[in-house]
Amino acid sequence: MIPKVDLxxxxxxxxEFKNEGKKILxxxxxSLIPDELIYAANAIPVRLILGGDEYAATKGTEYMTQATCPFARGCIGYFDQKVPIYTLIDGLVGGNFCNGDLIASEIITKFFNIPFLKVTFPTTTESFSLKFLQHEYIDFKEKLEQFTGSQITHEKLISTFDKYNTLREAFQKINLQIKNTTSSLKGDDLQNLMHRFLLLGPDEILQFINDLKIENVEQSNNKIPILLSGTGIALGDELIHFIEGFEAIVMINDTWSGIHFYREKLEHDPNDDPMATLAKHYLLKNESSRMVPNVRRLPRVLELIKEYNIKGVIDHILKFCDPYIADYKRFKESLQDAEIPVLQLERDYSTSLEQLKTRIGAFFEMIL
Structure with a gap:
C-alpha cells in the first residue's frame, strides 16, 4: 500500500527548494499550463490540489458566492487559513480553463498579494486556436524567464520533455499493474502517487517510483473494475478510498488527478519549435470536457472500458463544475446506449461519503 502524502x-x-533559490509556482x-515550461525555468510547479474540506470551502464564501465550484472556494479558503505549503508559493499561474479557475486566481492574487502569471486558453482545436495557444506559451515563457531569472533554452526544454515522458511511462506501467489481478496495488495507491507528483514535481516522484516494491497477492482479485470520470479527486477527498471499500477497484481514474497526465506521451522532434510541440500536446490531446465541440471524452472512455475490461462507470461531478455539468446528459445516455452501467454522483464537500453509501452500494449490486 502506498501511503498518502505527508504535507x-x-x-x-x-x-529546501526555496533555499536553493528556486521559485515555487x-x-x-x-488547467492547460505546461509543467515542462516551469520546470525548465528552474522552478517548482505545485498544483493546488488540497480539497475535500467543507470548512475551507465555506471559508471561501467570504470571497465568492456559494453558487461556485467548491474546489475553487476551498483553494481560496486554504490561502485564507495560511495552510503551510501554500504560504511558500511565490507566484500563481492560472487562466480561463473554467469559471472557478479564473475567478479564484484573481481573488487569490488580489487578497493575498501573490503575483499572477496569466495564460489564456482557447476552447476549440481549430488551427487558429493552436497558433493562439502557441503564442500564449511564448508569452508565458518570457514571463517565466523574467520572474525566475532563469533562461529557458531549447536544450533545457528537450531534456525536460524527455524527463516528463519518462514519468508518463512510469505511471502507465503502474496503471497496467493495477489491471493485473494478482497485484496488491489499488486505485487509491495510484492516486496517492499522483498527488505526490502534483505537489513536488518529477524528480521526487521518479525516485519514489524507482524505489517502489510492489507485492503480489496469493489469490486473484475479484473486485469489480470501475472507471471514475469527471471532476478530479483532491488531496483530502477520500472518494476513491471509499469506493474501494466495496467489492470494487478504481482501475482507471479518468480525471485531472489520474490518467489525463499520462495517457499519452508528449511527441516531439528536437528540430521542431518546442512551443508548437507543447501547444499540440496540451490542446489537441486535452482530455477535459471544456472543449467545443467535446469530441475526445466519450471515445476515450469507451476505449478504456474495452482495454481494461471495465464493468461500470462512476461519473463524479462537483457542484458548479461547469464543463462536466454541461456534459451530464450526453455522457450518461451515450454510455447507457452502449449498455455500460453508469452512476452519476453530483456532490460538494458538505456531502459526507456515508450519505453516498446506499447509492454506490446499489450500483455495485446492479452490476453483479
Missing part, C-alpha cells in the same frame, strides 16, 4: 514532508521539501490542477 509536513512536502512543506520541508518545498522549503502554484497552478490550478486542471
Amino acid at each position: 509536513k514532508v512536502v512543506f520541508t521539501r518545498l522549503q 502554484g497552478i490550478f490542477p486542471h
Whole structure:
C-alpha cells in the first residue's frame, strides 16, 4: 500500500527548494499550463490540489458566492487559513480553463498579494486556436524567464520533455499493474502517487517510483473494475478510498488527478519549435470536457472500458463544475446506449461519503 502524502514532508521539501533559490509556482490542477515550461525555468510547479474540506470551502464564501465550484472556494479558503505549503508559493499561474479557475486566481492574487502569471486558453482545436495557444506559451515563457531569472533554452526544454515522458511511462506501467489481478496495488495507491507528483514535481516522484516494491497477492482479485470520470479527486477527498471499500477497484481514474497526465506521451522532434510541440500536446490531446465541440471524452472512455475490461462507470461531478455539468446528459445516455452501467454522483464537500453509501452500494449490486 502506498501511503498518502505527508504535507509536513512536502512543506520541508518545498522549503529546501526555496533555499536553493528556486521559485515555487502554484497552478490550478486542471488547467492547460505546461509543467515542462516551469520546470525548465528552474522552478517548482505545485498544483493546488488540497480539497475535500467543507470548512475551507465555506471559508471561501467570504470571497465568492456559494453558487461556485467548491474546489475553487476551498483553494481560496486554504490561502485564507495560511495552510503551510501554500504560504511558500511565490507566484500563481492560472487562466480561463473554467469559471472557478479564473475567478479564484484573481481573488487569490488580489487578497493575498501573490503575483499572477496569466495564460489564456482557447476552447476549440481549430488551427487558429493552436497558433493562439502557441503564442500564449511564448508569452508565458518570457514571463517565466523574467520572474525566475532563469533562461529557458531549447536544450533545457528537450531534456525536460524527455524527463516528463519518462514519468508518463512510469505511471502507465503502474496503471497496467493495477489491471493485473494478482497485484496488491489499488486505485487509491495510484492516486496517492499522483498527488505526490502534483505537489513536488518529477524528480521526487521518479525516485519514489524507482524505489517502489510492489507485492503480489496469493489469490486473484475479484473486485469489480470501475472507471471514475469527471471532476478530479483532491488531496483530502477520500472518494476513491471509499469506493474501494466495496467489492470494487478504481482501475482507471479518468480525471485531472489520474490518467489525463499520462495517457499519452508528449511527441516531439528536437528540430521542431518546442512551443508548437507543447501547444499540440496540451490542446489537441486535452482530455477535459471544456472543449467545443467535446469530441475526445466519450471515445476515450469507451476505449478504456474495452482495454481494461471495465464493468461500470462512476461519473463524479462537483457542484458548479461547469464543463462536466454541461456534459451530464450526453455522457450518461451515450454510455447507457452502449449498455455500460453508469452512476452519476453530483456532490460538494458538505456531502459526507456515508450519505453516498446506499447509492454506490446499489450500483455495485446492479452490476453483479
